[in-house]
Amino acid sequence: MTVTVDVTAQLIAQRIASTIDPVFAMIDGWRDAVERAIATEPEPRAATLDPIIAALVAPELERPGSLITGAGFVATPGFLLDAPWHLAWWLSGANTFRAAPDAGLRRLDAVNDPDSEQFRDYTTLEWWRVPERTGTRHLTGPYVDYLCTDDYTVTITTPVMAAGELAGMVGTDLYVARLERVLLPVIRESGHPCSLVNASGRIVTSTDPHRATGALLRLDGLVDALTPLRNAVTETDAAVLPSGATIVPCGDTSLALVLEG
Template sequence: MTQALATGADAIALRVAAVIDPVFALIDGWQQELERLLADDPEPRAADLDPAIASTVAAELDRAGTLITGAGFVAAPGYLADAPWHLAWWLSDANTFRPAPGGGIRRLEAVSDPDSEAFRDYTTLEWWRVPERTGTRHLTGPYVDYLCTDDYTVTVTTPVTVGGEMVGLVGADMYVARLEQVLLPVLREATQPCTVVNASGRIVASTDAHRATGALLRLEGLAEMLAPVRASGGAVAPTDAATLPGGATVVPCGDTSLALVVE
């Protein structure tokens, strides 16, 4: 790996991180706000909590140029006295999943009755399971989100904790297509083909038209390099650029759990 290539890749990786970091910061702020709110409520109820969630996320969902297409709070089963299973999730006007007449911000209509055939246990999904296991923020995707977007999506979730117990998650959805619009101009500044992958090696964006979004990037040594990030749910990030056996350079994109691959 030449010094010039390392320097160029480092700069691009930092710019990729700069796209994602504001979303992380936003969700961290929501987490802190919700933890303060819930800490003062001995018997939280969905009827009281939902307006607060809507007020918290509405400004960002309505902001021109936002990357976020959905956001909110997902409660741990049994936590809310009046809603054993509960998604307090709102969708932006840019979210095309079951659009409401007239557009604007709208509530996700989720099935919360476990006896219904349409019910889905969200605690089995990656965006819930990994933060529950690691206690830290997690980036899931790209994946087809049949619950909230019905399209290729990246979801960022982080635990909400009260009294040392995880009572739910706060998070946000981003369309991969929208992420590509922002990331591709950055990646195209490199003279070599560039691909951004998640901790599992799945492609988020690439300047190589043969690299399909959501597909695994199969390069010798890549899976092994990303293994610690994958095992930790993204809580551990690779700290240094590395060269794969085939000559590709891999550079971590800050602490986003994403990595830049320059071939």
């Protein structure tokens, strides 16, 4: 069924996509660079790969006004000869998680020993599991990221391949509060009560103060309408819910506008 969508809503969805798309393009570029670096190493090691990752992500993490607060590479367990479990992840000065006194760029102090009580198997987390399954980029969140930010976060990850096998993920973290400052003024232009949700129906930001960030938006039919986004279908049509709310996908970001009333 073809759904007629207000032109303003379409433009807002396009503007949201245009905010996220440069982050996607940046991550895709990192992936390509990491895959090229790995291809030159018959026995990939963290000792040689980590400086490459740092050089890739540092410029954007240090750029004034950047949306991202953390970025790097997470290796498939056992892929790197000298680091069975490995996160090469850097945090910007704007990242308040265990901030350094000088508020400068710093590396995440991750626990990589499976025998430690503080160890966390990152392959069980959504930002790993979904792109591992789909083979494509994935946006996780909003969720409280106790590993890297300790605050509501959106994480974008994409698979890195080596000889047809998964070598790991490259990705980035964005504070939801920072995204809200950029996106909320845009969605307010819709003239409707409006929420921006992820592919699971979890609220990123909303014009309704009763719609809390990170909460699930519970509308009849919403989960089914968002199924194509969860399945990484890039060409997704608008839809109307039984309540009359309209769902407008925001490009291939896996985000959608929900306009009520």
